[in-house]
Amino acid sequence: MIRVLVADDQELVRGGLAALLSLEDDIEVVAEVGRGDQVEAAVAEHRPDVILLDIEMPGMSGLTVAERLRGQRVVIVTTFGRPGYLGRALAAGVAGFVVKDAPVAELTAAVRRVMAGETVIDPKLAVSALTVGPSPLTQREAEVLRTASGGATVADIARHLFLTEGTVRNYLSSAIGKTGARNRAEAVRVAESRGWL
Amino acid sequence: MIRVLVADDQELVRGGLAALLSLEDDIEVVAEVGRGDQVEAAVAEHRPDVILLDIEMPGMSGLTVAERLRGQRVVIVTTFGRPGYLGRALAAGVAGFVVKDAPVAELTAAVRRVMAGETVIDPKLAVSALTVGPSPLTQREAEVLRTASGGATVADIARHLFLTEGTVRNYLSSAIGKTGARNRAEAVRVAESRGWL
C-alpha cells in the first residue's frame, strides 16, 4: 500500500481527492490537512510515502512547505499551471507536479511513479514553462508589483517598503516594461498569471 | 437512488466530487461534464434528479446555466463565497448553494434535502450576503469596471464599449466612490471579491 497525505484547503476538494485515491487498491490515504502550516506535523505523525500539496493554502504556501519537506516524496497538485510555480517547485525538490484539470488517471499514475522514485511533470506545463522562461523581474520589482496588486498607490507602496516614491515609480516602470504591459494593472495581471509574484 | 449530474471544469475536482457522492448508498452520479455549455444536453440525456454546478466554467457560467435550467433541482457548488453570487443564484431559482470549503457531509446533506424539495443555503454565506447587501453598481458601472479589470486604459474601455472617454471616467469615478476604493484597481478588487462583476 502506498501511504498518501493530502493537503488542500478546500474540504470538498480535499475529500474528493482522498475518495478518488482510496478507490485504488494500492493507495491508502493516511491523513488529510487543510492548512500549510499543519503539514509538517502530520507528516511526522503519519509517515506517508507520498505527500500531495496544493499551492494556495492558508498558513503556509505549498511551495514553502515543499521546501521544508525536502527529501520527502512531494507531489504538487494545484489549480493554476503557472510556469513560475513549476520552476519554484522543482527548485524545492518536488517529485511531481500535476494540475487539477488533468485526467484522474494522471494523478494516480503520478503517485505510483513518484513512489517508484521517478519525477513526474505535467508535459503541457513543462512546455509552457520552458517557453515563457523564468521571471525577468528582480526581487525588488516583484516586491513592488506584489504590493501594488491590491490597488495601492505609489505613496502607499513607498511607505510600505520604505522607499522613495520616485524609486517605486522606477521599479513599476521597469516591471511594466519587462512584462510588456502598458500600465501597472496589466503588469500585475501578467506577472500573476505566470507565477512571477 | 438520487441521480446526480456533476459539472465542474477541473477534472480532478469533478472526479473527486463524483467519487465522494458515489460513496453514499443512496446517491448515484449519472453524468459528469466539464463545460457550462454542455450541461443542458447532458441533463436532457441523463435526466438527473439533482444537478451540481460550479460557477467558474468555460463555455458558460454556472449561473447562466442555472437560469436556463429553471425548474430543475440545481445546487451551486463553488469556490468563492461571493455574496453577489448567492443573490444571482437565488434569482436564477437554484435550490442549493454550497461552498467548496464546506465539510463533506454538508454536500451530501444538501443533495438529499434538495431532493426532498427543500432549499439549502450555506448559513455563513447567507449572513455575509445580507450584511454586504446587493450590488450598488449600475449595469454600466459594472460593465466598465469589468472591462477595466484586465488593465485596460480609459481609451481602451471607451473603444470597447462605444463610449466617450469622459463618460468612462465618470462611470469609473462613480464606481470607485460606491466601492469605497481609492482608485480603479482597488475598486476592481472590491467589486470582484463581492461578486458584483
Added chain:
DNA sequence: ACGCGGACATGACAAACGTCATCGCAGGTA
C-alpha cells in the same frame, strides 16, 4: 583594479487618471 549590474534616489515632464459641474434625453412614478 576595473567594469558591470542591481539597488536606491532625484527632478522634470507629458500622459493618464479622478473629480466636478453641467447638460440632454429616456423611462418610470408620484
Added chain:
DNA sequence: TACCTGCGATGACGTTTGTCATGTCCGCGT
C-alpha cells in the same frame, strides 16, 4: 405634469502615473 433616476456626453481642473536622464553606492567576477 412634474419629478426622479439611469444613461450618455462635454469641458475643465488638479493629481497621480509612467518615463527619462542622471547620479551614487555596493557587491561580484575577471
